[in-house]
Amino acid sequence: MITIGVLGLQGAVEEHLNQIKAAGEQAIIVKKPEQLREIDGLIIPGGESTTMRKLMDRYGFMEPVKTFFEGKKPIFGTCAGMVLAANELTGDEEAYLGLMDISVKRNGFGRQRESFEADLSIKGMEDPYKAVFIRAPFADEIGEGVEVLAVYEENVVAAKQDHVLVSAFHPELTGDDRFLQLFIEMVKTSVSKAELKTC
Numbered sequence: 498m499i500t501i502g503v504l505g506l507q508g509a510v511e512e513h514l515n516q517i518k519a520a521g522e523q524a525i526i527v528k529k530p531e532q533l534r535e536i537d538g539l540i541i542p543g544g545e546s547t548t549m550r551k552l553m554d555r556y557g558f559m560e561p562v563k564t565f566f567e568g569k570k571p572i573f574g575t576c577a578g579m580v581l582a583a584n585e586l587t588g589d590e591e592a593y594l595g596l597m598d599i600s601v602k603r604n605g606f607g608r609q610r611e612s613f614e615a616d617l618s619i620k621g622m623e624d625p626y627k628a629v630f631i632r633a634p635f636a637d638e639i640g641e642g643v644e645v646l647a648v649y650e651e652n653v654v655a656a657k658q659d660h661v662l663v664s665a666f667h668p669e670l671t672g673d674d675r676f677l678q679l680f681i682e683m684v685k686t687s688v689s690k691a692e693l694k695t696c
C-alpha cells in the first residue's frame with residue numbers, strides 16, 4: 498500500500514482524504530514539513546492559492562516541497578494547487594513553487610462562471626469525465642515537456658510533466674476517481690523505481 502499526503506493548511510482537504518481511502522490507499526493530512534518524509538506522493542488541494550502560499554511560507558513548506566519534487570516524488574496540484582505548481586502566472590503575480598513548465602491564469606473562466614460542470618474528454622480515458630470547476634484557473638502557455646491531458650474551450654485544464662500532475666478542476670468532488678487512479682499509478686511507479694535503486 499502507498500501513502501498519499503494531502504497538504505492540510507487550507508482548502509478542500511477532507512474530500513481528497515476520503516477519496517484516497519475509498520480507493521484503498523493510505524491517506525494522511527500533512528500539516529508539518531517533516532511529514533513529507535512519511536509519504537510517497539503529495540496532493541496540493543484546491544482552496545485559495547494566495548492564502549495557501551502565505552501559510553506554506555509561515556510553516557516553512559517551500560523548500561521541503563521542492564526537495565520532495567527533486568527527489569522525483571509525485572505531486573498532484575488541483576485547482577489552487579495547479580496555480581501553486583506553475584512556473585509562471587499570467588498577469589503580475591509571481592509564481593510560487595515552479596514545478597511545471599506552464600503559465601497559469603488564475604480565475605481564468607471569469608467571475609460570471611464561478612462554478613460549473615463540464616464533460617471533458619481526457620487523454621488516456623475512454624469515457625467522458627464530468628469535471629467540477631470552482632473559480633478555476635487554466636494554463637495558457639505550455640512548455641515542450643508538458644503533456645496536455647484535457648482542454649476545455651481551448652484552454653488547458655489538465656496536464657502532466659514527468660512526476661507532476663495538475664488539474665484546474667476538483668477531482669475529489671466527484672464519485673469518479675479516475676484522476677486519483679492516474680496519480681496512484683504515478684506514485685506506484687515512483688515507489689517501485691525507488692525500490693529498484695535500493696536493491
Ligand SMILES: NC(=O)CC[C@H](N)C(=O)O
Pocket residue numbers: 542543544545546547575576577578580603604631632633634
Ligand atoms: N477552487 C479553487 O481552488 C480556486 C482557486 C482560486 N481561484 C485561486 O486562484 O487560488
